Amino acid sequence: MRYRELKRCGNLKVSEIALGCEGFVEKTPEEFREMFDRALALGINFIDMYTPNPRFRDNLGAAIAGRREKLVLQGHICAVWENGQYLRTRDLKKAKEAFEDQLHRLGTDYLDIGMIHYVDGESDFQEVFHGDIITYCKELKAEGKIRAIGLSSHNPLIARKAVETGLVDVLMFSVNAAYDMQPASEDCNALFDPATYRNGFAGMNPERKSLYELCEKENVAIDVMKVFGGGDMLKAELSPFGVVFNEYQCIEYCLTRPGVVAVMAGCRSIPEMEKAVSYYDASQTERDYSLVLSQMDKFKFHGNCMYCGHCAPCSVGINVADVNKYLNLCLAQGEVPETVADHYKLLPHHAGECVACGRCERNCPFGVYIIPKMKKAVEIFGY
Ligand code: SF4
Ligand code: SF4
Secondary structure (H helix, E strand, O other), X not given: OOEEEXXXXXXXXXXXXXXXXXXXXXXXXXXXXXXXXXXXXXOOOEEEEOOOOHHHHHHHHHHHOOOHHHOEEEEEEOEEEEOOEEEEOOOHHHHHHHHHHHHHHHOOOOEEEEEEOOOOOHHHHHHHHXXXXXXXXXXXXXXXXXXXXXXXXXXXXXXXXXXXXXXXOEEEEEOOOOHHHOOOOOOOHHHHOHHHHOOOOOOOOHHHHHHHHHHHHHOOEEEEEOOOHHHHHHOOOOOOOOOXXXXXXXXXXXXXXXXXXXXXXXXXXXHHHHHHHHHHHOOHHHHOOHHHHHOOXXXXXXXXXXOOOOOOOOOOOOOHHHHHHHHHHHHHHOOOOHXXXXXXXXXXXXXXXXXXXXXXXXXXXXXXXXXXXXHXXXXXXXX
């Protein structure tokens, strides 16, 4: 397992492969415990708890007893349990009761991330950020009941506005190669609707791209939901691309986006968790999503780096995908942020070492002119 830092959350380290909670909800306490123990043994330390289901909370509370400190818990504020089912609300009283219920059932006095649940619409954004809910979250953070404020969304425009408030430390966002090519919408169901994809793909949506870059710049950690598109990406008959992405390609795609720290894999069984974590044993070829995308009939993204790494190996060992990522972050922001300069410095080889052999360009399925990019990186970073 590899870990990345939540930079605005005391540099807490979270496993790159983390858990969504949906696969646990229907489990008996014994099944829950067995699956959770296996998750920890695999090195997973990060779990999202969007569901307010009391049975889930009780089972998780029992499973984490005595080892709370080893875990990074992401709970959702405004997801409540009413009449035996999940409900999203902005009612402060209900949100408070649900939060206290969560702490109580988990047997803890704090959550690492208090995630404002599911904000996709403009009016909802206004209500949350100019009303009681954000005030409540700030109070919870000041009291130490949450260490970070998060927000979950499927809409890049709303997510961006939330990040721009400066109040959001962690963003839970729906990311996969198919969603990334769709424009912003207040209706997240459009993302899951096959009709959305009938006109093909025109490349990465600029609003999503710039959201990820902003998060990287502001040290807002993105944890990913819908990494497998609810499973659709893994089945040819359901995949928006009409071809299967394997689990490794889905995970690799997300972990190579700027700002992303973890994918919340919605595993429903121990074998599914083991499959997700076997990403680390997969070959570069098995993880490579570039050929699937570049061979799509209607996919037009010529000349834009997708950070896929397919151009490797470089003759002198430069990690072209990372250099391009850091370069693009600087170009998008019109400056060289200190954090990006630090990341660049830590690379074992730098753009200045490029001997212009052209090997990488011959390997790039997206037709990126890499040599000019290496020159631009030297211009920007100085080496
Ligand atoms: S230059 Fe091409 S092959 Fe290399 S990471 Fe970018 S898109 Fe992928
Ligand atoms: S052109 Fe430069 S970046 Fe590409 S393989 Fe050759 S040395 Fe590496």
